[in-house]
Amino acid sequence: MIEFKLPDIGEGTAEGEIVKWLVSIGDAVKEHQAIVEVMTDKATVEVPAPADGTITELLVGEGDTVPVGDVIFRLDNGGGAPAQASSPEPAAVPSAPTAVAAQPEPSGGKVLAVPSARRVARELSVDLGTVAGSGRNGVIRRADVEAAATGGAVAQSSHSVVAPTTAQAQRIPFRGVRRKIAEAMVRSSQTAVHFTIVEEVDVTDLVRVRQKAKAIGAEQGIKVTFMPFIMKAVANGLMKFPMLNGHLDEQAEEIVLPGTVNLGIATDTPNGLIVPVISQVESKGLLQLAAELGDLSERTRAGRVRPEELRGSTFSITNAGNIGGTIATPIINFPDIAILGVHRIVKRPGVVDTPEGEVIEVRQYMNFSCSVDHRLADGADAARFVAYLRQILEEPALLSL
């Protein structure tokens, strides 16, 4: 399977507009055969196939502008497939996903316009043929289109500042990363028997320790977040409760407990949810974990993570809770046995034992939501595991045990 990334077809082009697909999904193509017409600021060119094969996915709609380096189509060349090589789908070639009903065609002849102007023209339903270009040699710039749109007097200006009324209905093609995520979620939720336990952890001390660790990390150029502490606590906990760390090998009818902790870290990227893996967490120090995490999440967001870094997790952590919410029911990163959801830190009054008796103090709390596959582990296992997490994160010195 070849993932074809939009190349830099001129020296230093940043993006290109997909003008026209010259093939359809399921087509057998030859190496060097023209696949797609792409327009950049410099020229419109035909981009050929890098090898013989079958087109399995066209990921960008005609008229869309994509940055150089984005995967625009997938080609099954019979070689080392990332197992999810889907069979050719009969789906139609993606049309402009923004579903502007009738796209006005330029009124004949060659209209010179930069790609962003063409996109805006489509969004605003402006006929480029009627727009006067202010760029060099009369090239139409984005501002020209926007000016033409507002001058057009139609009360359709979608950028209006008045209260939003009904939005335009959309039909978004269900394919690519979104579809892969969907397939993984269905497999997990239909196979694993999810059981979720939520625990509240007093992280007042942890916040203080992390503040100091952050300063020490900064000296070495390492950004220390709360995550390395949580990862370390999870790794310690999983070494103590190994039945939560691993996966089910259904074919062999065996529960595989690898004895090492490889943590999948659910990461929100512009391309959707991706779960890169940090391996052998139990044997790594906090700063090392912080450094690896920083590097890995940066590369994941930038789309530069390697395929082998997305495999082999034995347990996963998801951190979407920092946006909001107090509890969650995380979906297990199948075929892992369990997953831990981490929520945001909130200040609340808490009852603290002191030599003078119980007092009310401002404390900081973080919730953990842990889902386990009830087929492979019991509720008590999960309860003991989160209790252990609470114990060591409430007294971070215990992390060194």
Added chain:
Amino acid sequence: MGDAPDLSDEQFVELLRNMIMIRSLDGRMLKLQRAGRVGFVGTATGLEASLVGAAAPLLPKDWMWSGLREGGAAITRGLPLFEYVAQMYCNSNDSAKGRQMCNHFQHKGSNYPSWSSVIGTQVTHGVGAAYASARRGEDVVHSIHFGDGATSSNGFHSGLNLAGVWKAPCVFVCIDNGWAISVSSAEQTAAESYADKAQAYGMPGVTVDGNDVLAVYAEMQTAVERARTGGGPSLVVLKTYRMLGHSSSDDPSKYRDDAEVQSWAERDPLKRYEAFLIERGLIDSSECAAQEKAIVAEIDEVIHEQEAAPPFPLRSLVEDVYSEVPRHLRVQFNQFLEVAERRGDATRGDGAFPL
């Protein structure tokens, strides 16, 4: 076609093969570039007769100095096809060790120094080398190629002036393809022709139909003989036309007329030479297509082989400046390697230096 030079039947057909090689390579390299498999391509489509006709009269011991489109001429003189493709990929078989921009060739075995993208610098380099050859008493001619745009460069003036004074054993080959990127000849010079400029330097200048491989061959042979026998330099202007963009980053339709391109398509050097060979009974009408098919298959095989070749080891980054890599570079490299390993960019052979 010009008068047929005194060549064997095999030599006549070999010229055709070399021209087809250039056109086929251009087609393939452009496809690779459009698919992001190589970074940059400057084609020579339309210039085949000028390149092959000018290179063929040179002897193996002679030197060729390149402007920006003579990769195909270098193949005519012995640059192996695999090295050409390796240079396009800048892989570990690239004799420039990945330090040149791609599509900038060199070949030690046929006395072919590495290109410079800077316009006209090779003119002075070539004249200096020709002068050195004469001083050493070597029987060697230097053929110095450049485009029409280079006639406006400092190197052109300094080079031709001193070559005239020194009677350096060289030939100046101006590939006048009508356009210096987007600058037409009319905007380049007020002179009647580029060949007229030779007069100012005290050497003969001649304009040749650069789309006629035999005319180019004959005129070039005369100029090379003149240089070899102590007659000094001359300027040969080959009037031709670049059919495609200046490079893979250029859209020529933005600055020139389709009608102009079409008029030159009718003077296609390959078709003209094919007709000559058919008329002479050296090939039949199916020969060109058959040769092209075989050559393209050969090129594809080399592409697949070179595409699989690894890049140069990272360590080559700090080598070849000092005879031994000094400590400060070893320290820097080791730090760099740590990052490369962490990012998974390090490959075999990238071992750290002992400090």
